[in-house]
Amino acid sequence: MRVVLAEDLYLLRTGLEKLLAAHGFDVIESVDNGPALLRALVQRQPDVAVVDVRLPPTLTDEGLRAAIEARRQVPGLPVLVLSQYVEQLYARELLADRAGAVGYLLKDRVFNDDQFTDAIRTVARGGTVMDPEVVAKLLGRRSHDEPVTRLTAREREVLALMAEGRSNSAIAQRLAISEKAVGKHSTSIFAKLDLAPSEDDNRRVLAVLAYLNA
Secondary structure (H helix, E strand, O other): OEEEEEOOOHHHHHHHHHHHHHOOOEEEEEEOOHHHHHHHHHHHOOOEEEEOOOOOOOOOOHHHHHHHHHHHHOOOOOEEEEEOOOOHHHHHHHHOOOOOOEEEEEHHHOOOHHHHHHHHHHHHOOOEEEOHHHHHHHHHOOOOOOHHHHOOHHHHHHHHHHHOOOOHHHHHHHHOOOHHHHHHHHHHHHHHOOOOOOOOHHHHHHHHHHHHHO
């Protein structure tokens, strides 16, 4: 699997290169700034990009903006954001096209190799991977007159787990409820958010995240 890696810290970048290589990934290009990232993504069109948010020259949101621009030029280009920060505005924009193949992980919440590499493979296959803290921040920014406030506390829990990419079975196990109950909560969530329900877990997640972007 061909990977473009963007990370400005030398030690972390080289460490990620070695980790990815050890797990069978081919790091075709490794860059440390936004312009180089955009060029690599558009020209090389990797199977997946692993991107830090804050890259030179601005050290603000250069990496995320480069990834968004690359997906405009190469629709559906898989991008996994790996950052210390939740940049809410651009995270929403990254998710807005409903194309899938996106993820957002927080560096201090990646606890082992398997979690990280599984996330990369999920995004490369067109799936969505969201850290629960990222989901919580996106959910938390809704105003009081918006439809998400119609949800019950349990429905909000189900929605957050759904947005992490979990199946109904996994949600049921996490909340210690039946899978049938999860299905009922999901139906209610989609009705309240004016979103058509779907048995396709990835499309379901993307619909929720696209709504959060609105």
